[in-house]
Amino acid sequence: MNVNDSEFIEGQLEAMGYKLTKDMNLADIVILNTCCVRKQVEEKIYSTAGIIQQIKNIRPDLIFIICGCLAQKEKENFIKRIPMVDMILGPSQASSFAMLLNEYLEKREKLVVCNNKIPFNLKGIPIKYSHPIKAYVQIMKGCNNFCSYCVVPYTRGPEESRPTEEILAEIRHLVDHHYKEILLLGQNVNSFGNHSANHDSFLTLLNKVNKIEGIERVRFITSHPKDFHLDLIQVIKESKKICEHIHLPLQSGSDRILKKMNRQYDMQQYYTIINHIRKQIPDASITTDVMVGFPGETEGDFERTMQAFKNIQYDSAYTFIYSNRENTLSSLFNNQIDLSVKKQRLWRLIDLQRRISAIKNKAMAGQIVEILVEDKSKKGIDNQFWGKTRTNKVAVFNAENGSSDNDYLIGQLVNIKIIDADAYTLFGEFINVKTK
Numbered sequence: 001m002n003v004n005d006s007e008f009i010e011g012q013l014e015a016m017g018y019k020l021t022k023d024m025n026l027a028d029i030v031i032l033n034t035c036c037v038r039k040q041v042e043e044k045i046y047s048t049a050g051i052i053q054q055i056k057n058i059r060p061d062l063i064f065i066i067c068g069c070l071a072q073k074e075k076e077n078f079i080k081r082i083p084m085v086d087m088i089l090g091p092s093q094a095s096s097f098a099m100l101l102n103e104y105l106e107k108r109e110k111l112v113v114c115n116n117k118i119p120f121n122l123k124g125i126p127i128k129y130s131h132p133i134k135a136y137v138q139i140m141k142g143c144n145n146f147c148s149y150c151v152v153p154y155t156r157g158p159e160e161s162r163p164t165e166e167i168l169a170e171i172r173h174l175v176d177h178h179y180k181e182i183l184l185l186g187q188n189v190n191s192f193g194n195h196s197a198n199h200d201s202f203l204t205l206l207n208k209v210n211k212i213e214g215i216e217r218v219r220f221i222t223s224h225p226k227d228f229h230l231d232l233i234q235v236i237k238e239s240k241k242i243c244e245h246i247h248l249p250l251q252s253g254s255d256r257i258l259k260k261m262n263r264q265y266d267m268q269q270y271y272t273i274i275n276h277i278r279k280q281i282p283d284a285s286i287t288t289d290v291m292v293g294f295p296g297e298t299e300g301d302f303e304r305t306m307q308a309f310k311n312i313q314y315d316s317a318y319t320f321i322y323s324n325r326e327n328t329l330s331s332l333f334n335n336q337i338d339l340s341v342k343k344q345r346l347w348r349l350i351d352l353q354r355r356i357s358a359i360k361n362k363a364m365a366g367q368i369v370e371i372l373v374e375d376k377s378k379k380g381i382d383n384q385f386w387g388k389t390r391t392n393k394v395a396v397f398n399a400e401n402g403s404s405d406n407d408y409l410i411g412q413l414v415n416i417k418i419i420d421a422d423a424y425t426l427f428g429e430f431i432n433v434k435t436k
């Protein structure tokens with residue numbers, strides 16, 4: 001979501017005549033767009049601010065802006081500890097960035113705007129997509145769920161959905177500019193439309209997106225198990241465009257911890273969704289987010305999470321150590337877990353998932369899969385490219401031998417044959433460019 005906010009900020013700056021430079025010494029404006037999900041970011045802001053201060057000592061007219069959800073959460077501390085900051089903007093201000101910058105340029109007075117109650121409106125806001133073939137399309141903002149550990153409902157405000165027609169218009173525009181893949185973005189996409197009368201539901205939106213000619217792949221993130229409609233599985237199954245990948249955060253395998261997290265589902269409900277996916281789309285990949293060391297998590301609770309991983313056999317998982325976030329309910333809970341215990345649980349879980357991922361990926365040897373080629377190999381190996389499968393797995397492949405320039409493959413859908421794999425990557429051989 002923050003990456004998408006940065007794309008809106010860059011689009012507006014470009015429309016104002018600014019150009020992107022990654023060298024702070026050359027910049028007229030330095031922007032730190034922050035995320036508060038991980039704690040280390042805070043320290044990084046203060047150390048980067050020290051570097052910016054040195055540049056500002058030489059060029060006092062350099063404009064320094066901190067924005068995003070951490071800015072919203074920490075604005076008082078930033079004002080106190082980074083007095084030279086010129087603008088502090090919350091995540092909801094990304095869409096009005098140009099207007100606020102103009103206001104600052106006119107008055108040259110510190111500007112702090114962190115208001116997540118403003119109406120959600122992206123219509124006509126310039127955007128600079130950061131990737132040439134795949135794009136994020138924001139469909140809603142905010143979250144109403146108040147999981148006890150999470151700051152998002154406080155920083156991004158309540159859920160609000162974008163009008164369907166506006167979303168479809170953005171996707172059609174992307175098709176006209178040769179985009180192949182879109183990722184529908186929201187904190188809780190399954191509740192799209194739920195909070196306003198006469199709004200399309202997420203399933204209706206997907207059906208409409210599915211009818212747009214020219215887009216090859218549609219993904220969405222993130223699904224909340226409590227709002228996951230089982231009919232969604234059928235929609236994915238019947239669609240040629242919606243990719244067979246479902247990211248379904250688990251957070252914990254223990255009902256007791258799920259309750260303390262205020263996740264509003266239990267393991268039985270979660271397994272019901274998994275079983276339906278496995279039955280209706282056996283080749284779908286399922287990935288998850290999980291947290292270890294939530295306050296009061298016993299060894300028994302953690303073992304339930306390990307057991308859930310063994311039962312569900314995720315394709316991959318984002319694993320996190322719980323840390324207290326200011327102003328959240330769980331930061332007030334007793335029985336905080338020792339960092340050493342949290343780390344040890346995290347490594348046990350990562351090790352388990354690594355073994356599961358490796359087995360699942362290796363079992364794909366011999367299969368022919370479709371890849372959307374993103375770029376040349378990151379290792380710089382001649383004639384080697386990488387992309388992602390429809391199931392969101394990274395695949396590296398060698399292009400045709402004997403041809404010196406295969407760069408035309410970037411941005412194409414190609415078929416490759418899987419030769420080998422490890423826990424994180426599939427390795428294959430090029431077969432052909434996919435024809436319609």
Ligand code: SF4
Nearest residue numbers: 143145146147150152
């Ligand atoms: S669903 Fe829970 S974890 Fe996700 S953004 Fe909302 S409050 Fe945070």
